[in-house]
Amino acid sequence: MRQVYSILVNNHAGVLSHVAGLFTRRGYNIESIAAGPTEDATITRIVIVAFGEENELDQIAKQLRKLYDVREVEQISYNQAVTRELVLATIKAPISQRSEVIQLANAFGAQVINMTDDTVTLEASGNDHKVRTLLKAFEGYGISQMARTGMISLPYDGMPEDWEPIA
Amino acid sequence: MAVATKAKSQTTKQPAKLKPKKISGAEIIYRSLEREGVKYVFGHPGAILLTLLDLFLERSKIKHLLIRHEQCAAHMAEGYARASGTVGVCLTTSGPGATNLITGITDAYMDSIPIVCLTGQVATTMVGNDAFQEADIVGMTRTITKHSYLVQSTDDLAETIQEAFYIARTGRPGPVLVDLPKDVLLGDGLYQIPEKVDLRGYKPTTKGHPRQIQRVAEAIKESKQPLLYVGGGAIHSEAHKEILKLAETAEIPVTYTLLGAGAFPSAHELSLGMLGMHGTAYANYATMECDLLIAVGARFDDRVTGKVSEFATRAKIIHIDIDPTAIGKNKAADIPVVGDARQVLAEVNKLVKPQKRALWKKRFQNLRAEYPLSFDSPEGAPIKPQEAIVALSEEVGDKAVITTEVGQHQMWAAQFYNFTFPRQFISSGGLGTMGFGFPAAIGAALARPDKLAIDIAGDGSFQMVMQEIATAVQYDIPVKVFLLNNATLGMVRQWQDLFMDRRFSEVDFDSSPDYVKLAEAFGASGRRIVDKEEIRPAIQEMINTPGPYILDVIVDPDELVFPMVPAGGATKDMIVRDSRKKVLQGKLSALPDN
Structure with a gap:
């Protein structure tokens, strides 16, 4: 299964490698990792997406909580949190196809940030599903370069306690 | 109380705007160690540590011991910590001084031993x-x-060291390392510490959840064939009295892990001895038959469970541990309880009513009678290592703290020594570090001057650390090495014997030192024995000779450790006795249905 971890850590040197090390030791590939400051300058939020067996993923969460520099670990399901990812992609778009590509970009609310004679570079953000659909839509034209930030996430505020996610 | 008065006197003392005085980094470290109640530091010097080492010359509150190899400094700190229940401390220089500690630190981590390692670092x-x-x-x-x-800064030193000790000894104990750059040691800074350590990300749960404790008590009441399975956590939390009370009140037999030895008296009528790969047959059979397994400070290690999917399959599992990651890691728990073993069991004991289990008691007594630990000792044959340990146990008993190296002798010590009190048995369990026992015995001797520290050693392990005889002689530490000398790496040889068609590759020592001369060369004393009749007189001589002593006991190299659950096998695959003499493999009579 796929798991999103939202991890609050002390903003100390070496914490990121320590956290990542827990995953590598168990042989789990981290699909994406994003780290950045929070509202408190002493705290960093790391968001990790990883694949694994359910009990193993829970075990990793417990081990993360044990690290001295880890403050909080949340295992997030999609329905309970806002998740966003930023993607930059250069699409092959000769003049004959340029307007088609831009039209498609508009449909996804993506911004054109650079253009050459035969490429268009786009910036788009959205949840995991949107980013994947978008990239799939441009696959046919050819994506010559791409960079993704990895997912960042915040739990929804004010979620009622008895709220159950729709499966 | 002391803290409060101190704080008061400080405030009354500082009416004017007195600037707090800065002191040197070395001074801060010394004061911090003093404040933590450190009595011994096991160290090896280096240029970076000069200013700190200088302080040990004239002050006497903390004794620095000059050890001969840094790995042993860590093991000595461990031995001290394991025997005393307080934090052990070692101090080494940067680079190789620090890297030589790594085996010892790993050993402490695997067995949850509180040590603080101070290492020098370049500026x-x-x-x-x-x-x-x-x-x-x-x-x-x-x-x-x-x-x-x-x-990073001399001003942070005092608080960092305070935190290091706090982290090492609280929760599930373990090693903490503090790296000290040269400029931090040489510089001046403030000795400033908070009154109470408060770490936002580190809050171990010690009190068990009342609902879970209730469920534990109910499960014990409903169970017909319960079994207590006690690990090292029971020793760390000093839960032995609560375990005894629970076992006797509810008539529950007790088995312990290698690290749990000493948490329950070996000779108690409810004791089944050690379980696992080389545990007693009756303890292992009891795990197969029990309907409730109460794990206390144990972690279902592979050397205990064998094939984990076939371990204690009939039992409901209660798992009490201070470390939530230990629960459900190897074996799912039906009733998990996160908390300190002593505190949790004290609460459980309030709810448990006296119970008799005549049938179950008869069953495990029969198992014990049917499959006892045994060995043959024919007339004229070489000394059997088991009989040497039995003799040692009978001669010194509870007067000694026992450490071991790693291998066959370690298993025989765990099987045949009669343990009577917690922290009596000190052994490297998780990491299985050969060369652990001798330095650990030196640490234990300092922690328990009222006891005799005896390292039950194998000759393979002892050769890894024998330079520390010099340390023992220098400080006149009366540590005794009970060397079961078979001139081979017995445990690997045993596997070659059983699984490699007796092809003994790279295990036999064709050249061994003369251990008596070796002892004498270092200024210690020793004796070699080869006859059974010599064992007891030689043990008496060992006890009565002051200072470090090596008793070189020449034993039969063909003796194997049994019972044995082959690695990866299930408990039912246990080989109960030496197959060359009598086959008793996986032949368990009359397994009752519940």
Whole structure:
């Protein structure tokens, strides 16, 4: 299964490698990792997406909580949190196809940030599903370069306690 | 109380705007160690530590011992911690001084032993430059410590050391490393510490959840065939009295792990001895038959469970542990309880009513009678290691703290020594570090001057650390080495005997030192024995000779450790006795249905 971890850590040197090390030791590939400051300058939020067996993923969460520099670990399901990812992609778009590509970009609310004679570079953000659909839509034209930030996430505020996610 | 009065006197003392006085980094460390109640520091010097070492010359509150190899400094700190229940401390220089600690730190991490390792480091301006004797010890030890610190400023020193000790001894104990750059040691800073350590990300749960404790008590009441399975956590939390009370009140037999030995008296009528790969047959059979397994401070290690999917399959599992990651890691728990073993069991004991289990008691007594630990000792044959340990146990008993190295002798010690009190048995369990026992015995001797520290050793392990005889002689530490000398690496040889068609490759020592002369060369004493009749008189001589002593007991190299559950096998695959004499493999009579 796929798991999103939202991890609050002390903003100390070496914490990121320590956290990542827990995953590598168990042989789990981290699909994406994003780290950045929070509202408190002493705290960093790391968001990790990883694949694994359910009990193993829970075990990793417990081990993360044990690290001295880890403050909080949340295992997030999609329905309970806002998740966003930023993607930059250069699409092959000769003049004959340029307007088609831009039209498609508009449909996804993506911004054109650079253009050459035969490429268009786009910036788009959205949840995991949107980013994947978008990239799939441009696959046919050819994506010559791409960079993704990895997912960042915040739990929804004010979620009622008895709220159950729709499966 | 002391803290409060101290704080008061400080406030009354500072009416004027007195600037707090800065002191040297070395001074801060010394004061911090003093404040933590440290009595001994096991160390090896280096140029970076000069100013700190200088303080040990004239002050007497903390004794620094000059050891001969840094790995042994860590093991001595461990031995001290394991025997005393307090934090052990070692101090080494940067680079090789620090990297030599790694085996000892890992050993402490695997067995949850509280030690604090102080290492010198090159100056902060040089860190990362591949400077002389630089090693990234913080990076290297990240996965083998509870936490590692690189101190960046002299002002942070006092608080960091306070935190290090706090982290080492609280929760599930373990090693903490503090890396001390040269400029931090040489510089001046403030000795400032908070009154109470408060770490936002570190709050171990010690009190068990009342609902879970209720469920534990109910499960015990409903169970017909319960079994207590006690690990090292029971020793760390000093839960032995509560375990005894629970076992006797509710008539529950007790089995213990290697690290749990001593948490319950070996000779008690409810004791089944050690379980696991080389545990007693009756303890292992009891795990197969029990309907409730109460794990206390144990972690379902592979050497205990064998094939985990076939371990204690009939039992409901209660798992009490202070470390939530230990629960459900190897075996799912029906009733998990996160908390300190002593506190949790004290609460459980309030709810448990006296119970009799005549049938179950008869069953495990029969198992014990049917499959006792045994060995043959024919007339004229070489000394059997087991009989040497039985003799030692009978001659010194509870007067001694026993450490071991790793291998066959370790298993025989756990099987045949009669343990009567917690912290009596000190052994490297998780990491299985050969060469652990001798330095650990030196640490234990300092922690327990009222006891005799005896290292039950194998000759393979002892050869890894024998330079520390010099340390024992220098400080006149009366540590005794009970050397079961079979001139081979017995445990590996045993596997070759059983699984490699007796092809003994790279295990036999065709050249061994003369251990008596070796002892004498270092200024210690020793004796070699080869006859059974000599065992007891020689043990008496060992006890009565002051100072370090090596008793070189020449034993039969063909003796194997049984019972044995082959690695990866299930408990039912246990080989109960030496197959060359009598086959009793997996033949368990009359397994009752519940």
